[in-house]
Amino acid sequence: MGRGRRLLRFRDMPAHLRFNPHIRAGYRPLQGVRGCLASLFYLHNETINILTHGAPILYIIVSWPDLIPWNEVDSYFLSWCHLLGxxxxxxxxxxxxxxxxxxxxxxxxxxxxxxDMLGIWISQSIGALPAISASTYCLPRLCRYVIVCFYCVLSIWGLYKDLVSAIGGIIGALQIPEKWFPGAVDMCLNSHNIMHILVLTAVYSMHKSSISDLMWMAKGGCQRHSMDTDIQTSSDLPATDAGAAAG
Known part of the structure; x- marks a missing residue:
């Protein structure tokens, strides 16, 4: 293999890149920007992590006009919050x-x-605004705005306190399954690979639910639900009155 493809073992890496002793091989040497970019085209122990989160970027770029039914939603602000998240x-x-x-x-x-942590924070804070807005949609306007503003303040505080880093540390600390099979899952199926796939699934689920929330609010939300309830109640009244008359 050429110099750019020389892979190292755990013991060869600098201290700041030795954070999982159960991943024993497949490490890229320290490189410049060109070397890092070239590593897209050969296998190493970060390949799966790069590809699982690089593919969604390409998908969003190619299909973003169709990711949201723009003609059916009435809040472009919340729609862009969702795309950002x-x-x-x-x-x-x-x-x-x-x-x-x-x-x-x-x-x-x-x-x-x-x-990396900033991207996660944006997803969990700004990206969650459609869900927060839908959850408070049927409340009085003032109460709704107070809750949303309170949520935004807590999100900013969370960024300041770096809570996301703590959550990521807990997940990484498990180091399963490589802890059980040291060296056997260096290239794929280690804990970080699995976490990436789970994150991909979670964000896709968030996307589907956010689209449902945006369309529900655009169609009237709780006002439509209230009208449907009134219609149902009205349709039940004659039967009730008839029963009372027969009695």
Whole structure:
């Protein structure tokens, strides 16, 4: 293999890249930007992580006009919040995993990690605004705005306190199944690969539910539900009155 494809073992990596001792091989050496980009075209222990979050970026770019039924929703703001929340975790994760072995040292690595965490935060805060809005849609206007604003404040506080990093640390600390089979799942099916696939599934589920929420609010939401209930009640009245007259 050429120099760009030389893979290292865990013991060969600098301290800031030795965070999972159960992944023993398949590490890319420290490289420049070109070397990191070239690693898209050969197999290493970050390939699955890069591809699982790179593919959604391409999908969103190609199909974003059709991701939301723009003619059927009435809130472009919430629709763009959803698209932002659906796209940012992939961008941050893709850049982090692709360039994590940059030869510019530990400081750059942690900046990339922060970018990854920022993408997750945007998904869980801004991306959740359609669900929050739908959940409070039937409440009085003032109460609804207070709840949404309170949620936004908590989201910003969460970013400041770096709670997302703590959650990611807990998930990574499990290190299963590589803890059970050291060296056997270096290239695929290790804990981080599995987490990426689960995140992909979760964001797809969020996408489907957000579209349902946006369309439900556009069609009248609780007002339509109230009208349907009134119609149902009215249709039941004659039968009730007839029963009372027979009695």
């Amino acid at each position: 659906a796209g940012c975790p992939w961008i941050g994760s893709f850049i982090y995993h692709l360039f994590m072995n940059l030869e510019h040292g530990e400081k750059i690595y942690y900046r990339l990690l922060q970018l």
